[in-house]
Amino acid sequence: MEREEVEQRVLDAAEELFYSQGIHAVGMDAIRSASAVSLKRLYQTFPSKDGLVEAYLRRRDARWLRELALYADAHDSPAQRILAVFDWLFRWFNEPDFRGCGFINSFGELGATSQTVADIAKAHKQSFRQYIADLVAAAEAPTWLADQLFLLAEGAMTTAAISGSAEPARQAKDAARTLLRAAHADTGSPA
Amino acid sequence: MEREEVEQRVLDAAEELFYSQGIHAVGMDAIRSASAVSLKRLYQTFPSKDGLVEAYLRRRDARWLRELALYADAHDSPAQRILAVFDWLFRWFNEPDFRGCGFINSFGELGATSQTVADIAKAHKQSFRQYIADLVAAAEAPTWLADQLFLLAEGAMTTAAISGSAEPARQAKDAARTLLRAAHADTGSPA
DNA sequence: ACCGTGAGAGAACGACGATTCCCGAGATGA
DNA sequence: TCATCTCGGGAATCGTCGTTCTCTCACGGT
Numbered sequence: 001m002e003r004e005e006v007e008q009r010v011l012d013a014a015e016e017l018f019y020s021q022g023i024h025a026v027g028m029d030a031i032r033s034a035s036a037v038s039l040k041r042l043y044q045t046f047p048s049k050d051g052l053v054e055a056y057l058r059r060r061d062a063r064w065l066r067e068l069a070l071y072a073d074a075h076d077s078p079a080q081r082i083l084a085v086f087d088w089l090f091r092w093f094n095e096p097d098f099r100g101c102g103f104i105n106s107f108g109e110l111g112a113t114s115q116t117v118a119d120i121a122k123a124h125k126q127s128f129r130q131y132i133a134d135l136v137a138a139a140e141a142p143t144w145l146a147d148q149l150f151l152l153a154e155g156a157m158t159t160a161a162i163s164g165s166a167e168p169a170r171q172a173k174d175a176a177r178t179l180l181r182a183a184h185a186d187t188g189s190p191a
Numbered sequence: 192m193e194r195e196e197v198e199q200r201v202l203d204a205a206e207e208l209f210y211s212q213g214i215h216a217v218g219m220d221a222i223r224s225a226s227a228v229s230l231k232r233l234y235q236t237f238p239s240k241d242g243l244v245e246a247y248l249r250r251r252d253a254r255w256l257r258e259l260a261l262y263a264d265a266h267d268s269p270a271q272r273i274l275a276v277f278d279w280l281f282r283w284f285n286e287p288d289f290r291g292c293g294f295i296n297s298f299g300e301l302g303a304t305s306q307t308v309a310d311i312a313k314a315h316k317q318s319f320r321q322y323i324a325d326l327v328a329a330a331e332a333p334t335w336l337a338d339q340l341f342l343l344a345e346g347a348m349t350t351a352a353i354s355g356s357a358e359p360a361r362q363a364k365d366a367a368r369t370l371l372r373a374a375h376a377d378t379g380s381p382a
Numbered sequence: 383a384c385c386g387t388g389a390g391a392g393a394a395c396g397a398c399g400a401t402t403c404c405c406g407a408g409a410t411g412a
Numbered sequence: 413t414c415a416t417c418t419c420g421g422g423a424a425t426c427g428t429c430g431t432t433c434t435c436t437c438a439c440g441g442t
Contacts, residue, residue, distance in 0.1 A: 022302075048400085048401085049399095112213050126354075144365065171342060175343075231388090
């Protein structure tokens with residue numbers, strides 16, 4: 001089995017388990033079983049659990065943003081792309097294994113004890129905020145609108161996780177639409 | 192030392208440590224040292240760590256909401272009280288030991304493995320949402336506004352925690368003002 | 383003063399988890 | 413064929429943590 005394949009299998013197993021059960025609840029042995037990779041190979045590929053956690057978060061970060069952009073960028077106007085972000089959240093919240101934002105969860109679990117995890121979570125959120133800021137700029141709306149939309153999205157994620165409902169995505173979308181209109185009115189742009 | 196005092200000292204120590212470092216990062220021994228209560232007394236008062244965690248969350252839940260209401264209810268008009276919620280968040284985010292919402296953090300850490308923790312977090316958020324809903328009702332604004340304001344507040348909490356800045360409270364307040372105005376415009380009430 | 387109760391300090395216990403080590407099996411090359 | 417190398421399986425190691433136990437001692441009632 002090639003190094004590359006081992007890496008993928010381990011990361012797949014780690015992501016599935018870390019995300020659904022939390023990081024400290026998952027032992028290396030569980031990852032070994034789930035990936036069907038021997039402990040020796042596992043440690044050859046990822047020399048420590050910390051390193052594996054970091055790799056899990058980095059890969060998830062990249063994929064999450066890629067999939068969001070793939071969905072939202074397919075829409076025509078900048079305003080539609082902004083609202084599509086919330087549609088994407090709604091789909092995500094409805095996935096059967098949805099358990100909240102992996103970065104918010106990891107931050108809650110390890111942010112206080114691991115600077116690395118805290119930094120990755122922070123960078124992930126900055127990337128997401130930047131993506132929204134780019135959409136907002138394309139819509140010729142003021143920058144502060146991006147901050148507001150970002151907060152709505154973050155609030156929807158935690159609320160969907162804790163309440164176990166996907167509704168927050170719709171509520172956030174409604175609020176986003178209102179804020180978008182208000183921002184356009186402020187700057188005198190068309191609705 | 193009275194039972195009551197032991198309970199308070201243990202809970203004070205537990206809250207300080209659990210909140211700042213996370214729950215699984217804090218051992219019973221650390222709580223023993225911080226509270227200066229012997230292990231025996233500690234286990235007499237709280238028969239298990241799980242029970243102590245639960246007591247910590249319940250006490251924090253009650254106090255958090257009490258302090259928020261104390262601050263917000265001191266304002267004159269319903270709309271002012273709504274905006275005051277975000278001022279209160281701003282003050283909270285600026286406290287030197289602020290580390291995000293203890294319930295969101297606990298949920299991220301233990302929600303997947305402890306139904307009790309998940310339930311307490313859910314109940315806490317419901318109480319907070321209900322508090323906002325009452326303010327919204329007093330302001331004669333539609334119920335859905337409460338959901339939107341709640342999402343802003345939640346997003347501000349997680350963002351303040353992860354970014355390490357109190358700014359999200361201001362951004363959320365600005366958005367709240369906009370939403371409030373828009374809601375009043377919708378229902379034809381005065382701004 | 384004497385006994386019983388309950389307290390504190392901290393060792394002890396049992397489980398678990400991260401990481402390393404060992405052993406036997408199969409593959410490879412001379 | 414035999415020496416060597418690698419790998420998987422899983423036992424061994426080492427530390428941590430929740431929880432319990434032991435030992436000693438101070439104190440209140442008689």
